[in-house]
Amino acid sequence: MLHRLASLLFELSKSYCGVLGHEVNSKMAASTLRIALIQMRVGEVKAENVARAVQLIKEAAGGGAQLIALPECFNSPYGTSFFPKYAEEIPGESTDALRDAAKKFGVFVLGGSVPERSGDQLFNTCTVWGPQGNMIAKHRKMHLFDINVPGGIVFRESDCLSPGNGLTIFELPHCKIGVGICYDMRFAELAQLYTNLGCKVLLYPGAFNMTTGPAHWNLLQRCRAVDNQVYVGTISPARDPNGSYVAWGHSSVVSPWGEVVSTCEDEEAIVYADLDMDYVEKVRRMIPVHNQKRKDIYEVISKQLKN
């Protein structure tokens, strides 16, 4: 009964997926944040990638989005052989274009990520820009993507990247938002810390692949959403079947109830969603797990495990 009621409420407040050029409803409550996830094609020409990102930000702003998010490595193909060549300092040409777009279109822009050069180190870094053209956050990917799935995929970001060492939260009038990059989504502890610090939305620009994507992309996103009772957005590049790294796509928004509210397939698309902060509170009231944690027990056992 409760579930049916929640589903009904969810249906009423539901967002939608818009492909390029889709019309949107501009009536929104103050507690509602319209976001747009830009699942864009990324090729080998950096200037074309950046220009495409700006063009799609313009389109999403025209669709009423207040916060527009790009995918991981929006200016560069995803691969350790590309990172040194495409890396830039921040600020640099790619992030300057994001700054200018945020200001010109009067929106918040979460700039996916770029390979960042800082001294003799490289990072996988997300910048977030406000409508005044101010950088309001910068997140360096904390968990590097080093995996070995025989017959599937071998990848070692740590061959050329260094990890970031900090959490990244930015605040909009509607809510606080926590940022992770791709592989960061696998780490439940990070999402839980963001939630404990007051976030109601988590955003993960990412580029899962054809082995782990179908197995885990949506599953992980729904886990993070239900565990923490937050909205979770994932933003992938569009799939290029001939690319050296084939991205899974399926950029999506999942609600705090764990339902996929907006999504797409693997093609270039803009995924819109209206995030309702009252709905986050409602889900948290209905199932108040945050007040029901048995930290007394967890802490005792954790201490025992350390000794």
Ligand SMILES: NC(=O)CCC(=O)C(=O)O
């Ligand atoms: N870019 C990444 O971090 C990829 C992560 C991934 O595919 C995974 O399975 O995790």
